[in-house]
Amino acid sequence: xxxxxxxxxxxxxxxxxxxxxxxxxxxxxxxxxxxxxxxxxxxxxxxxxxxxxxxxxxxxxxxxxxxxxxxxxxxxxxxxxxxxxxxxxxxxxxxxxxxxxxxxxxxxxxxxxxxxxxxxxxxxxxxxxxxxxxxxxxxxxxxxxxxxxxxxxxxxxxxxx
Amino acid sequence: xxxxxxxxxxxxxxxxxxxxxxxxxxxxxxxxxxxxxxxxxxxxxxxxxxxxxxxxxxxxxxxxxxxxxxxxxxxxxxxxxxxxxxxxxxxxxxxxxxxxxxxxxxxxxxxxxxxxxxxxxxxxxxxxxxxxxxxxxxxxxxxxxxxxxxxxxxxxxxxxxxxxxxxxxxxxxxxxxxxxxxxxxxxxxxxxxxxxxxxxxxxxxxxxxxxxxxxxxxxxxxxxxxxxxxxxxxxxxxxxxxxxxxxxxxxxxxxxxxxxxxxxxxxxxxxxxxxxxxxxxxxxxxx
Numbered sequence: 001x002x003x004x005x006x007x008x009x010x011x012x013x014x015x016x017x018x019x020x021x022x023x024x025x026x027x028x029x030x031x032x033x034x035x036x037x038x039x040x041x042x043x044x045x046x047x048x049x050x051x052x053x054x055x056x057x058x059x060x061x062x063x064x065x066x067x068x069x070x071x072x073x074x075x076x077x078x079x080x081x082x083x084x085x086x087x088x089x090x091x092x093x094x095x096x097x098x099x100x101x102x103x104x105x106x107x108x109x110x111x112x113x114x115x116x117x118x119x120x121x122x123x124x125x126x127x128x129x130x131x132x133x134x135x136x137x138x139x140x141x142x143x144x145x146x147x148x149x150x151x152x153x154x155x156x157x158x159x160x161x
Numbered sequence: 162x163x164x165x166x167x168x169x170x171x172x173x174x175x176x177x178x179x180x181x182x183x184x185x186x187x188x189x190x191x192x193x194x195x196x197x198x199x200x201x202x203x204x205x206x207x208x209x210x211x212x213x214x215x216x217x218x219x220x221x222x223x224x225x226x227x228x229x230x231x232x233x234x235x236x237x238x239x240x241x242x243x244x245x246x247x248x249x250x251x252x253x254x255x256x257x258x259x260x261x262x263x264x265x266x267x268x269x270x271x272x273x274x275x276x277x278x279x280x281x282x283x284x285x286x287x288x289x290x291x292x293x294x295x296x297x298x299x300x301x302x303x304x305x306x307x308x309x310x311x312x313x314x315x316x317x318x319x320x321x322x323x324x325x326x327x328x329x330x331x332x333x334x335x336x337x338x339x340x341x342x343x344x345x346x347x348x349x350x351x352x353x354x355x356x357x358x359x360x361x362x363x364x365x366x367x368x369x370x371x372x373x374x375x376x377x378x379x380x381x382x383x384x385x386x387x388x389x390x391x392x393x394x395x396x397x398x399x400x401x402x403x404x405x406x407x408x409x410x411x412x413x414x415x416x417x418x419x420x421x422x423x424x425x426x427x428x429x430x431x432x433x434x435x436x437x438x439x440x441x442x443x444x445x446x447x448x
Contacts, residue, residue, distance in 0.1 A: 021287040075182040124339040125292035
């Protein structure tokens with residue numbers, strides 16, 4: 001169940017980012033559906049699956065939307081998947097507000113870790129301003145929390161006899 | 162016990178993934194990038210989906226625009242509602258067709274002027290990450306497009322190809338931090354290098370910066386900036402933009418802010434050069 005769900009999530013994320021890039025090119029940059037897939041995988045299926053989902057999501061982003069060096073976003077998303085999964089196995093992260101905070105922190109971490117890696121590997125990449133950083137985190141957290149709620153409800157309905 | 166084993170397993174997976182990615186990234190950094198087999202394969206796998214989504218989006222956007230126009234007519238004139246709405250939709254369709262015809266005519270005009278063989282390509286998607294400035298186009302190596310091919314639009318230089326698949330290619334826009342183009346001021350004939358501005362990704366930096374302009378050179382706002390052809394990628398004489406302002410001299414040089422003429426947010430069709438710009442032959446004495 002978890003792999004079909006993750007793969008479907010990644011396909012939807014790719015379609016969503018492609019669509020957003022055409023409809024709202026500037027604002028679309030602040031929303032990262034691949035990150036939502038990684039965070040949800042980590043939250044629901046644990047750290048190992050979170051990391052593997054992060055690897056897949058990161059590689060798609062690297063290959064389709066990345067810069068000259070491939071693997072940077074994958075490495076970032078692996079760490080995010082691990083961190084979220086590890087937190088989910090140690091704490092109860094089920095309430096919408098808690099998930100909102102996890103998504104907010106994961107988005108911040110994603111940008112900061114990516115920018116650090118870009119610096120380390122000398123990959124020229126623009127930086128997000130403080131407002132952009134928090135705006136992106138808030139947008140992903142709001143949309144992600146809502147999507148997670150919908151997905152949870154659908155999954156519960158699917159497993160109920 | 163089982164939990165401890167699971168934790169150990171996940172830690173091992175983490176280490177394995179991180180180390181393998183560090184090796185992959187380090188290898189690329191050492192090798193200087195380029196297009197890998199993996200990138201080509203990914204392009205083949207993902208570009209059909211992106212093409213389908215792009216088509217659907219254009220269809221929905223067209224329908225939505227028609228609907229908005231229709232609603233406006235209804236509010237203004239209820240008596241002629243049906244007729245006016247039909248006409249409005251048709252008008253909108255015709256207008257879009259006319260706009261597309263103008264765009265294509267501009268592309269054809271440009272294609273005729275350019276001294277190199279070019280191919281027209283449709284923009285499939287724009288960059289979606291905050292860190293880079295690129296677009297994906299619907300033509301690739303099967304159409305004769307190669308790495309570093311110059312990409313232009315009727316309004317100005319767009320960028321260069323940085324990744325090629327058989328049916329799609331990724332184009333680095335001039336706005337990207339890593340982009341660079343040999344530039345020439347039209348009147349003063351001063352050479353320099355135009356690059357994307359170092360700035361925050363979310364602040365919509367849309368100006369270029371021209372570096373290595375001699376401090377004593379006369380630079381007038383509004384002056385056109387052209388490609389110099391010295392970079393071996395872009396042919397000489399294409400319009401990059403217009404001078405917005407010139408910074409104060411710093412040592413031997415000064416920086417000039419250039420507003421690009423290409424409308425990067427509205428790119429729909431572009432021309433891609435199929436041939437590389439020939440580098441000048443050096444004579445034996447020059448060597």
